[in-house]
Amino acid sequence: MDSVKKVTAVVEASKDGFGIYVENDDLPLTSFGSTIEAAKKDLADVLKEMVQSYKKADLPKAYNGGKIEFVYKYDIGSILQHFGVFDTSALAKRLGINASLLRQYKGGLAKAGPKQKQKIQTGLHNLGRELLSIKM
Template sequence: MEKLKLELIIERGENDLTGRVTYNNNLIIENAQDVHSLSEKLKVLLFDFEELDPDRIEFEYYYDIFSLFQEFNFLNIGKVAKRAGINAGLLRQYASQVKYPSAKQAKKIEETIHQLGHDMSKVLIHAK
């Protein structure tokens, strides 16, 4: 069964996370407390409105800075900022949506997160 890849844009909602997907020029929006619940709710709506098999849907997640640090709350904003070469206070303002990053700043943050993932994938644990 071939997977259908759809972009799921995740942003700060009023009291939770908001996700939006476009399919056949239809914008589908839902809210949930976490990304997993959001994904499941959107799959149900895509089935209801577009008759898409939920098992065929694979989302590509696009996070705003707020939702990124909500979903991956184990990330230390100060440490990520330092690795990205961004002022920690400024990244905190992005994360709280007091300010919004430019495309260039967002790309720096994205590249830093990807590098962290790459570095972590090389970790080996020794047990006695």
């Protein structure tokens, strides 16, 4: 019996919505949607269609028979656009980065390097922990 295979799927923002692609060359899957949820649903549908196509063509079992769990990785623009609750200037100040640069990341006009991505990710995780600690 095949076990569930974890596969990294990258979510990227565009001016029209969100695209997702799988990083694994053995699984050339892509999807698109006006929201991240729609793009994720589309990716699941694409996987299902590919598995069915392989079965109909009597080809060897592919795509792990559909037993795949997507682990999503987001680009900076998709996070900021998806949540839409962050004031870019305030977030940049909190993260200790230039607000203009963060706006460029959000709009896809610039790509953050590994160190900058880590700084933003750490800052967002710290913010998340602070929010989780709130008692009302």
